[in-house]
Amino acid sequence: MRLTVPHMGLLSTAYTRVLRQQGVDMQPPPAATVKTLNLGVKHSPEFACLPFKINLGNMIEALDNGANAILMPGGYGPCRFGYYGIIQEQILRELGYQFRMSTTDNPDRLSDMIDTIREISRIRNRFDGYRVFFLILMRMAALDRATALYHYYKPREINRGDTDLILKEAIRMIDLADSYTRLFRTVPEIKRMFRAIPIDKTLNPVTVGVLGEIFVVIEPFANLDVEKKLGEMRVEVRRGVWLSDWLNDRFRFRPFRRNQTRYAKKLARGYLNYPAGGESMETVGKTLLFQKKGVDGVLHIMPFTCMPELVASTIVTRISKDRDYPVLSLTFDEHVSEANIITRLEAFVDLLERRRDEGISRH
Amino acid sequence: MKHLRIGIPRGLLFYSYAESWKRFFQDLGCETISSPETTADILKEGIRHTVSDLCLPVKSFLGHVAVLKDHVDLLFIPRHVSMEQESYLCPKMIGLPDMTRACFASLPRVLDPLFHVKQFGDKAIDEFTRPVAESLSLTPSRVADAYREHMDHTTEVPAEQHRRSERLLAEEAVVPRFSGKMNIGIIGRPYLLFDRYLSKNLFHFTRKLGANPLSFRPDETEIREAMAVIPKWVYWDMGKEVVAAAHVFFKDDRIDGVINLCSATCGPDSFTGDLIRKRLNQRNKPYMSLSLDEHTSDVGVQTRLEAFIDMIAKVTA
Numbered sequence: 001m002r003l004t005v006p007h008m009g010l011l012s013t014a015y016t017r018v019l020r021q022q023g024v025d026m027q028p029p030p031a032a033t034v035k036t037l038n039l040g041v042k043h044s045p046e047f048a049c050l051p052f053k054i055n056l057g058n059m060i061e062a063l064d065n066g067a068n069a070i071l072m073p074g075g076y077g078p079c080r081f082g083y084y085g086i087i088q089e090q091i092l093r094e095l096g097y098q099f100r101m102s103t104t105d106n107p108d109r110l111s112d113m114i115d116t117i118r119e120i121s122r123i124r125n126r127f128d129g130y131r132v133f134f135l136i137l138m139r140m141a142a143l144d145r146a147t148a149l150y151h152y153y154k155p156r157e158i159n160r161g162d163t164d165l166i167l168k169e170a171i172r173m174i175d176l177a178d179s180y181t182r183l184f185r186t187v188p189e190i191k192r193m194f195r196a197i198p199i200d201k202t203l204n205p206v207t208v209g210v211l212g213e214i215f216v217v218i219e220p221f222a223n224l225d226v227e228k229k230l231g232e233m234r235v236e237v238r239r240g241v242w243l244s245d246w247l248n249d250r251f252r253f254r255p256f257r258r259n260q261t262r263y264a265k266k267l268a269r270g271y272l273n274y275p276a277g278g279e280s281m282e283t284v285g286k287t288l289l290f291q292k293k294g295v296d297g298v299l300h301i302m303p304f305t306c307m308p309e310l311v312a313s314t315i316v317t318r319i320s321k322d323r324d325y326p327v328l329s330l331t332f333d334e335h336v337s338e339a340n341i342i343t344r345l346e347a348f349v350d351l352l353e354r355r356r357d358e359g360i361s362r363h
Numbered sequence: 364m365k366h367l368r369i370g371i372p373r374g375l376l377f378y379s380y381a382e383s384w385k386r387f388f389q390d391l392g393c394e395t396i397s398s399p400e401t402t403a404d405i406l407k408e409g410i411r412h413t414v415s416d417l418c419l420p421v422k423s424f425l426g427h428v429a430v431l432k433d434h435v436d437l438l439f440i441p442r443h444v445s446m447e448q449e450s451y452l453c454p455k456m457i458g459l460p461d462m463t464r465a466c467f468a469s470l471p472r473v474l475d476p477l478f479h480v481k482q483f484g485d486k487a488i489d490e491f492t493r494p495v496a497e498s499l500s501l502t503p504s505r506v507a508d509a510y511r512e513h514m515d516h517t518t519e520v521p522a523e524q525h526r527r528s529e530r531l532l533a534e535e536a537v538v539p540r541f542s543g544k545m546n547i548g549i550i551g552r553p554y555l556l557f558d559r560y561l562s563k564n565l566f567h568f569t570r571k572l573g574a575n576p577l578s579f580r581p582d583e584t585e586i587r588e589a590m591a592v593i594p595k596w597v598y599w600d601m602g603k604e605v606v607a608a609a610h611v612f613f614k615d616d617r618i619d620g621v622i623n624l625c626s627a628t629c630g631p632d633s634f635t636g637d638l639i640r641k642r643l644n645q646r647n648k649p650y651m652s653l654s655l656d657e658h659t660s661d662v663g664v665q666t667r668l669e670a671f672i673d674m675i676a677k678v679t680a
Binding site for chain 2: 074273306307312315
């Protein structure tokens, strides 16, 4: 059985090597390209959301490369994600593919995840299951840590592209760190590498908080690499949604990190009083948080027709008006063009710079 | 004491529960005012206040809020999260009170009690009625009793009351079933089907073309049967009903064709539409999906309807 799991940001880097060591025959889909997207779009319902389409493309490409089993997390709403696997399986069967489909229907329950891992690997007892699962989570946290360092150093780098190379190297190193000991040795190493990048210490870059639907935020292919684009415009990105936070809120593997969902809920009170699914709470709560912290503006990104983020977007627009806080909402689908995104980002950054010069924002 | 005037915007869940809500508030000594039927102006007003790619029924709902807001003391916009143990409503309905507040600079007080069976189980009604009691200065038990009398008795089974109120609103739909003419089953969410303006008067035009439009709300058994045919329980309350209605129509020999009326950017319907088309229509019955947005014209809908009916006539001839 060759197992494939559709991509979600850097998640596959976190688990592929670990699961392979446990005897799982992993076949990660090739990194998403325009071809992936086109395949997904061609076979998806017209108004399905972008993550669905990209994931479907991932599945098709992985099956073409020899995978014969798919693992797709599920759930029970209210967002459409919980139903992805069902519709995707139906589409793939219609296309004539033969494969085994497994869905973990309750991604919030730890034992469900462990059982799924046990089922497909040669791990036999539950303790080992937990050990492997937590290693994957720690690797994910390390990847997120490296990305956060990238956000800090990217706008400040003196030689263009230095930071990108270091991030690539950092990802490679985390990928190779296949035990707890190695991982704990790698993380400080990565910090040293970033610190060695020659940077412009006098630069006080404009800061932009990036919020929105988690898949689009963490998947550079889906958001046309907005974070890198912002970095190149000498903007420091403060990302508000992280996959490791999402996992930590559910599985509590980082005891000193606060539960971000609950925190956002507290922050959002008055604007959004009940979570409308997805990252709606985080988007609303953290927009308010970013303003409090003096971040110059917020970039809110989401897939076209995303239900939870449409609620959030409506509310964030009100916050922006009420509190005179710049928010740019960008919607991503298969038709969005690079030039469009760049132009709008540039205009937004210009606005933030001017506000800063005029002393409107708190710095 | 002067009666408190409670405004109920004519949109979304209004089409499922309005009659019960009205009786509920009247029993509590309040006056209820609902907005008039949707018009082009109301929709335009809604579009003016919304900011993004929201779906047609939500835009229309906000238009109704705009019409009502200056004429009432209190706006009733309940937050229905789940109607049953294993279900949710669409995120936009969950966030509806907050979205409404975000769209208008000034609003009367919004009464937004939470209805959440998945979380509160048997206590859902008490949770729902407590904030109502607070804002009307009544005792919680008095309000809960009124709610039980006029709405559900058990939270899990949609009461006859609901169904009746829906049919009342759906006068258009109440026609003799299976009248010998061509029978067209129409499925979709109540707030689209029974809103004459948003649905482009689909029932009326179907009848004008000599066919008999039919629509109903599936009951528990029908839902369970439909869910058994598809691989996974549909976890949206209304989506589930649409799927079940489709299942019944596809099975019934007396139904000649099925139309699925949905909003173009409806999240759940983009998925359930796929299920309906591929899983449920085993016998390949004529099926048409009509998606609506604010740019849809009457003529466009009528043309497609005519073509659909002509096609069925040719197939059955």
